[in-house]
Amino acid sequence: MRRPARPWPRRWAWVSSGGKRQFAARPPNRTDRLKPLRNELEGSMTKNELIAAIAEDAAKSKADVSVVLASLAGVVSKTLKSGSDVTLGGVGKLSSAKREARQARNPSTGAMIDVPAKTVVKFKVAKDLADTVA
Known part of the structure; x- marks a missing residue:
């Protein structure tokens, strides 16, 4: 036996709004x-x-x-x-910097691990923007 078709589209449902239920788009x-x-x-x-x-x-x-x-x-x-810097006027300056390889401690086990050297991106906020936000 086939189920009867829904009298409303599937995207419609009973939703609660402000303590009362109404029939609206889901x-x-x-x-x-x-x-x-x-x-x-x-x-x-x-x-x-x-x-x-x-x-x-x-x-x-x-x-x-x-x-x-x-x-x-x-x-x-x-x-x-x-390796060059990018200056965005009124926003700040983006630059890349190299970090040396180092040893760090794993906080959960206490074991020392080697962290490899990597290049990171640094951002320095422009004075105008810093003064505007402050």
Whole structure:
């Protein structure tokens, strides 16, 4: 025997809102509902929010700003890999530095381990930005 078809689309469900239940569209998933709240609590800005803000400020399309942002990331990584510094006016200076090989202690076992030498990225905030935020 075949089950009767639902009288409503699968994306609709009973949801609670303000203490009363109502028949409404179900959100795609739980994380989509929590994402705006999580960003407000952390005080962080996502890449898409940054692209939207720059596009609105510069009166350009989001697609154009997205291409520029991706290009900026590529140019910065190539420049840092070559050993040069990148200065972003009003934001700060990115530089690469070499860390020597060293020995460290594993906190759970107390055993000494060797940490290999590596190159890290350093960021120094511009004075204007630091004064603005402070």
